[in-house]
Every structure is written in structure tokens, then in C-alpha cells.
Amino acid sequence: GKRHHQCVTTAKCKTSNFHCDCKPPLVGKGKLGCVRPGDAVAFLQLDPTLITFGGEHLNVPLPCRYKVVHYTMMIENHIRTSVEVYAENRLSKDGEYYVKNVLVSISVMTANEVGKHSIQFEGSATDGDYNFTTTVLEDSMTQSSLQTELDFTKYTIGVSMDYIDNFIVARIESVGLTVRFRPSTSANEDAQRMTPGVVMV
Incomplete structure (x- = not known):
């Protein structure tokens, strides 16, 4: 992206203390x-600290891949999904x-x-x-008989770019995850143009 600012577009900046407040509501x-x-x-966020769906704060200063989110849900009577999000850290100077990097995965089971x-x-x-790369690690949905049982397009991971707020965005429509x-x-946090991190909604 070419536009650089500290606040996301859905927030406003308080110039007195450079704090970003989300625009109501x-x-x-x-x-x-x-x-x-x-x-x-x-x-x-940052170094990194995970703020869970339940509001808990966990420090994860690890040099390896770790699981951030994992949940399962029934979509229809005979379809069960399992969604996982992993992150991997790097150590700065x-x-x-x-x-x-972030790994997003969905399994669909009939x-x-x-x-x-x-x-x-x-x-x-x-x-x-900001530059991003995406790598498909597995796509067995399109290579299985699942495509004869359901419309698998809503179970796959859609990818888009947010060039204003400098995010790569993954969305799985069927489970409502973004x-x-x-x-x-x-390497220097003070030099960050925008706060690095991951948002899962």
C-alpha cells in the first residue's frame, strides 16, 4: 500500500496523545x-501478545509455529467444519x-x-x-468427491488485499471467519509505520 498512517480507517486519531479510538459504535x-x-x-499484536476471544492476554515469544485459533462447527445436518489459524514468529535484531507468517486452514467433513x-x-x-505472498499448502476439496456433494466455493479461503490499512485478508464465508x-x-518497534499483528473476527 502507498498510504501510511497509524490508525485504521475505521478509527480516528487523537493528535494530543497519538491514540487511535475506534469510531462509534x-x-x-x-x-x-x-x-x-x-x-x-x-x-x-506486536511482540506478540495474543488477546483471545475471551479477552485473556497471553504472551507468545516463541520462534516456532503455534496454534492461535481452533474451532469446529456444524454448517448443515451432514457437514462439519474444523477451522485452524497458526502463526509463526521471527526474532528481530x-x-x-x-x-x-499466518496459516489459515479449513477442513470440511461429510x-x-x-x-x-x-x-x-x-x-x-x-x-x-507492504508486500505479501500467499502459498496454497493443501487444496484437497477440489480434488475430492466433495464437489459433487456441496458447493465447496463457500468453504474455501478467499484472499484479498486492503491497500489502505496494509493487510492481507483471508475470509471463509461459510464459517464467518475473517x-x-x-x-x-x-527490527525497531519505534519505526513501525503501522502496528503489526493479526486480527481474527
């Missing part, structure tokens, strides 16, 4: 993401951890078949220019 973190009141939301769609998102930023990822811009 939205709530959340004005530098990372604003959501509707009542939405289930989790944040993975100043000893801080930042999220390096009485006779299991299909899976997994995509990894990685990003980098130099001088405020994952927004913004990478860190440098």
Missing part, C-alpha cells in the same frame, strides 16, 4: 482493527518477536469425505511499502 484496537460490539474478536484447504500468508515491508495480517516493518 465500533470497538477494538484503533491501530489494528475495529469491530462491531458483540463480535467475537482475537488480536495477535533488537530481540523482539513479530509474526512472520459422512463420506474429508476435504481441506490451507493457505499460508507471509509479508514484509520496507520504507512503508483473518487480517499486517507484518512488521523493521
